[in-house]
Amino acid sequence: MTAYGEEDLLQLSGLQHFAFCRRQWALIHLEGQWAENILTAQGQILHQNAHDDGFAEKRRDLLVTRGLRVFSRSLGVSGACDVVEFRRSPEGVPLRGREGSWLPTPVEYKRGHSKETDADRLQLCAQGICLEEMLACPVPAGYLYYGETRRREEVPFTEALRTQVREMLEEMHQYARRGYTPRVKPGKFCGACSLKELCLPGLLGKLSPEKYIRAHLEEVAEE
Numbered sequence: 284m285t286a287y288g289e290e291d292l293l294q295l296s297g298l299q300h301f302a303f304c305r306r307q308w309a310l311i312h313l314e315g316q317w318a319e320n321i322l323t324a325q326g327q328i329l330h331q332n333a334h335d336d337g338f339a340e341k342r343r344d345l346l347v348t349r350g351l352r353v354f355s356r357s358l359g360v361s362g363a364c365d366v367v368e369f370r371r372s373p374e375g376v377p378l379r380g381r382e383g384s385w386l387p388t389p390v391e392y393k394r395g396h397s398k399e400t401d402a403d404r405l406q407l408c409a410q411g412i413c414l415e416e417m418l419a420c421p422v423p424a425g426y427l428y429y430g431e432t433r434r435r436e437e438v439p440f441t442e443a444l445r446t447q448v449r450e451m452l453e454e455m456h457q458y459a460r461r462g463y464t465p466r467v468k469p470g471k472f473c474g475a476c477s478l479k480e481l482c483l484p485g486l487l488g489k490l491s492p493e494k495y496i497r498a499h500l501e502e503v504a505e506e
């Protein structure tokens with residue numbers, strides 16, 4: 284099993300970008316570009332609410348921790364869980380200052396509603412794998428909470444989903460090592476992309492971004 288070094292760890296949140304569009308991930312995570320649109324702003328507000336403190340509250344047999352930092356050497360990722368719920372369980376792990384053993388379940392907050400694509404489920408599953416590695420206990424499932432519907436969706440961490448996470452991260456590491464940003468392949472999803480102005484998907488087939496910028500500069504120079 285590959286064990287990635289600290290310098291190779293990728294951002295866990297990048298999985299949802301990569302699943303949405305590989306080019307978007309590369310622009311954000313390899314080239315450091317970010318354009319805020321209303322969708323990302325709404326998502327950030329939801330995340331601020333989820334990360335409002337690092338306090339653990341006890342409700343009967345339930346502990347809730349917010350903003351827990353997680354990482355996995357086998358996946359080569361690090362990031363934070365919006366919320367991790369610890370439920371009392373014989374399969375769980377001991378927690379400092381608490382009696383008994385506790386089983387973790389990650390909960391991720393998302394804007395909008397449940398999607399057909401697996402982007403959110405992949406990110407959540409990667410959080411589950413991180414928790415398993417860090418705490419050495421099983422994490423069989425997690426929850427996605429959607430801001431629009433105010434509903435929780437249970438996500439079982441099946442072997443198929445785990446394999447998808449591992450394969451996708453291997454691909455991301457390959458891109459990261461090469462510093463490779465894939466070319467524009469526009470689709471319907473571009474309408475909801477925060478980087479569409481930078482990526483210029485509407486110009487595909489007419490001009491490359493570089494040629495577009497050069498043409499624009501030439502226009503300005505002629506004015």
Ligand code: SF4
Pocket residue numbers: 303304305306307310467468469470472473476477478479482483484
């Ligand atoms: S505009 Fe489309 S092709 Fe470009 S990064 Fe966004 S989703 Fe990907």
